[in-house]
Amino acid sequence: MKITTKVAHFTSPLYLESGRILEPYDIKYETYGTLNKAKDNVILICHALSGSHHAAGYYEGERKPGWWDGLIGDGKAIDTTKYFVICTNTIGSCFGSTGPMSSNYPSNEPYRLKFPVVTIKDMVKAQMHLLSSLGIYGVHSIIGGSMGGMQALQFAVDYPNFAKNIIAMATTYATQPWAIAFNKVAVEAIRRDPRFNNGNYAKDEFKELGCDGLAIGRIAGHISYLSPDSMGDKFGRRYVSNDGLFELFGRYEVERYMEYNTGNFSKIFDPLSYLYIVKAINTFNLSRGYESLYDAVLRIKANIHLISFSGDLLFLPREMEHLAKMLDRNSQSYTYHEIDSNYGHDAFLVELDKFKSIVSEVLSR
Amino acid sequence: MKITTKVAHFTSPLYLESGRILEPYDIKYETYGTLNKAKDNVILICHALSGSHHAAGYYEGERKPGWWDGLIGDGKAIDTTKYFVICTNTIGSCFGSTGPMSSNYPSNEPYRLKFPVVTIKDMVKAQMHLLSSLGIYGVHSIIGGSMGGMQALQFAVDYPNFAKNIIAMATTYATQPWAIAFNKVAVEAIRRDPRFNNGNYAKDEFKELGCDGLAIGRIAGHISYLSPDSMGDKFGRRYVSNDGLFELFGRYEVERYMEYNTGNFSKIFDPLSYLYIVKAINTFNLSRGYESLYDAVLRIKANIHLISFSGDLLFLPREMEHLAKMLDRNSQSYTYHEIDSNYGHDAFLVELDKFKSIVSEVLSR
Numbered sequence: 202m203k204i205t206t207k208v209a210h211f212t213s214p215l216y217l218e219s220g221r222i223l224e225p226y227d228i229k230y231e232t233y234g235t236l237n238k239a240k241d242n243v244i245l246i247c248h249a250l251s252g253s254h255h256a257a258g259y260y261e262g263e264r265k266p267g268w269w270d271g272l273i274g275d276g277k278a279i280d281t282t283k284y285f286v287i288c289t290n291t292i293g294s295c296f297g298s299t300g301p302m303s304s305n306y307p308s309n310e311p312y313r314l315k316f317p318v319v320t321i322k323d324m325v326k327a328q329m330h331l332l333s334s335l336g337i338y339g340v341h342s343i344i345g346g347s348m349g350g351m352q353a354l355q356f357a358v359d360y361p362n363f364a365k366n367i368i369a370m371a372t373t374y375a376t377q378p379w380a381i382a383f384n385k386v387a388v389e390a391i392r393r394d395p396r397f398n399n400g401n402y403a404k405d406e407f408k409e410l411g412c413d414g415l416a417i418g419r420i421a422g423h424i425s426y427l428s429p430d431s432m433g434d435k436f437g438r439r440y441v442s443n444d445g446l447f448e449l450f451g452r453y454e455v456e457r458y459m460e461y462n463t464g465n466f467s468k469i470f471d472p473l474s475y476l477y478i479v480k481a482i483n484t485f486n487l488s489r490g491y492e493s494l495y496d497a498v499l500r501i502k503a504n505i506h507l508i509s510f511s512g513d514l515l516f517l518p519r520e521m522e523h524l525a526k527m528l529d530r531n532s533q534s535y536t537y538h539e540i541d542s543n544y545g546h547d548a549f550l551v552e553l554d555k556f557k558s559i560v561s562e563v564l565s566r
Numbered sequence: 567m568k569i570t571t572k573v574a575h576f577t578s579p580l581y582l583e584s585g586r587i588l589e590p591y592d593i594k595y596e597t598y599g600t601l602n603k604a605k606d607n608v609i610l611i612c613h614a615l616s617g618s619h620h621a622a623g624y625y626e627g628e629r630k631p632g633w634w635d636g637l638i639g640d641g642k643a644i645d646t647t648k649y650f651v652i653c654t655n656t657i658g659s660c661f662g663s664t665g666p667m668s669s670n671y672p673s674n675e676p677y678r679l680k681f682p683v684v685t686i687k688d689m690v691k692a693q694m695h696l697l698s699s700l701g702i703y704g705v706h707s708i709i710g711g712s713m714g715g716m717q718a719l720q721f722a723v724d725y726p727n728f729a730k731n732i733i734a735m736a737t738t739y740a741t742q743p744w745a746i747a748f749n750k751v752a753v754e755a756i757r758r759d760p761r762f763n764n765g766n767y768a769k770d771e772f773k774e775l776g777c778d779g780l781a782i783g784r785i786a787g788h789i790s791y792l793s794p795d796s797m798g799d800k801f802g803r804r805y806v807s808n809d810g811l812f813e814l815f816g817r818y819e820v821e822r823y824m825e826y827n828t829g830n831f832s833k834i835f836d837p838l839s840y841l842y843i844v845k846a847i848n849t850f851n852l853s854r855g856y857e858s859l860y861d862a863v864l865r866i867k868a869n870i871h872l873i874s875f876s877g878d879l880l881f882l883p884r885e886m887e888h889l890a891k892m893l894d895r896n897s898q899s900y901t902y903h904e905i906d907s908n909y910g911h912d913a914f915l916v917e918l919d920k921f922k923s924i925v926s927e928v929l930s931r
Contacts, residue, residue: 378800424751447685
């Protein structure tokens with residue numbers, strides 16, 4: 202499978218939900234497979250909070266593939282021999298699309314805290330512009346989990362004629378206070394980190410030592426992505442063998458895991474981007490801009506496929522069920538599957554075997 | 567109801583589970599009601615992570631009563647006209663018992679990180695010494711929730727002839743990785759707070775501005791004490807009216823609540839104590855020092871009363887059920903109640919009406 206990575210540069214303004222304007226802006230994106238003549242084989246993949254446009258395949262010299270590689274590829278559930286798959290880095294993120302550390306044109310200085318708040322609606326609008334610029338005016342399917350699922354649903358509501366199928370998993374119709382509270386740990390930890398310095402850090406400030414605030418916030422994130430069961434299975438009460446049980450800072454294995462993962466993450470991910478994307482997640486509400494959730498949902502023309510995970514403690518199955526019931530009452534085209542999984546929220550990244558047949562089936566119809 | 571608050575000073579060594587010694591040490595404690603002649607009307611109350619010896623009644627000039635005032639008092643479920651109720655501040659805590667900011671005798675300097683790690687077993691042993699010093703060699707009941715429930719169970723295992731009844735609620739037989747992970751947020755946030763300064767802060771360092779690390783850790787704590795339902799009921803998606811929706815640091819009500827509560831808490835509670843008590847919670851394992859959990863449980867002679875809360879996401883009902891099943895298989899005297907509650911872990915502090923009849927019934931037998 203060939204990976205093509207590109208950056209599209211837009212000089213026309215992006216009118217944001219806030220009333221502010223982003224101009225100019227870049228969207229970094231990746232494609233797999235070939236666009237057919239009829240341009241009707243496009244599948245758009247939307248990434249989650251910490252994800253990127255690199256959804257599948259291996260970069261040269263890398264040992265870790267894209268974040269949904271188990272799902273996307275030649276002969277896989279999202280078959281790149283048939284489909285032209287696109288995944289974009291959302292605006293606000295830090296992997297090549299315009300975000301808070303991008304230059305605030307016409308200056309060469311980064312926006313930092315002057316970057317406008319972007320919403321899921323804005324992320325979706327930016328992706329529409331990219332697709333238009335590629336001559337793509339409709340897609341076969343839009344697929345995403347977590348924040349990616351929010352985007353998929355927002356596409357369905359805002360652009361009812363754009364996608365034939367929407368597959369949204371491990372997500373919600375509006376972010377609930379429980380998820381906002383988890384995000385709050387990161388917001389406060391980053392803001393209060395002196396090296397964050399109110400957003401005025403050097404571009405390579407966190408490259409070596411990482412950003413403490415982001416690492417701490419990410420521990421809370423990891424908790425919300427896992428579950429008592431997945432942690433029990435993975436770590437139990439095992440203690441780090443070189444640490445003394447009666448040393449104050451001696452660690453259980455679950456603690457070492459948290460330290461290691463979040464430490465690495467905080468060297469790679471930009472803390473300002475984290476704040477902006479968390480804001481987009483917190484403010485996500487399908488009904489905003491419409492009379493009600495009912496009115497928003499009524500606009501949908503695509504076939505909606507909702508997948509929740511029984512052990513998801515971040516976006517609870519009942520949130521997707523709420524949406525399913527609404528679609529059902531309106532006799533709109535939908536399916537809803539609750540996948541049995543103890544893995545927690547991250548099931549959408551990990552338990553592919555449990556839901557890839559649903560994806561294949563939607564695509565083969 | 568009369569409140570008597572005292573400090574007991576011990577010059578004999580407390581031999582800790584770690585092999586280290588605490589000497590001398592103080593235990594601050596509070597009593598309500600009157601000790602009868604037979605000294606058989608004693609009820610010991612054990613507090614949770616952030617609790618204190620002030621379990622009931624109002625201090626002069628204070629508008630907030632002790633933390634279990636709804637349960638303890640004249641004519642209440644734990645009736646202070648009948649019982650002599652004692653609650654001690656655990657060692658390691660910061661409300662008057664010896665903890666990391668106490669003087670490291672014979673110097674006048676605080677222990678800080680030289681304070682020995684204390685365990686639930688050590689907390690219980692210290693309370694045994696206090697009770698002995700008061701001429702109390704057996705008690706009617708020991709009651710506690712969360713870390714207080716750990717102590718109650720540890721009493722039952724380590725001193726099988728000491729208490730007739732044990733009521734342990736919202737707790738576990740051994741702290742699971744899920745709870746340890748929540749605590750990890752606090753551990754890392756405190757350690758990485760520059761003002762924490764590796765424990766070398768001035769005694770009044772956090773009095774005015776609070777300790778950022780502790781406040782951040784406490785946000786994660788609050789999440790684990792509540793639930794999606796209780797947050798949904800309490801806050802929903804309400805936004806702070808003076809904050810702009812599209813301001814990066816504009817807040818949902820749930821965020822304001824977290825800021826406010828944790829900010830205040832971090833002015834009052836000592837961050838070193840928090841680290842030491844979290845360590846005691848993480849290392850809690852009823853089976854340590856015995857061949858197995860089975861062997862530990864088999865030692866119990868008291869009537870055990872276990873209460874879990876269906877919505878408790880910190881110590882899951884199934885953890886108490888595990889203990890109940892073990893007691894059942896051994897034909898030991900026990901009751902187990904799972905209280906239906908959406909409140910989350912804090913139900914043991916909040917939903918008193920749902921379980922106080924169980925407490926009264928145990929005491930009246």
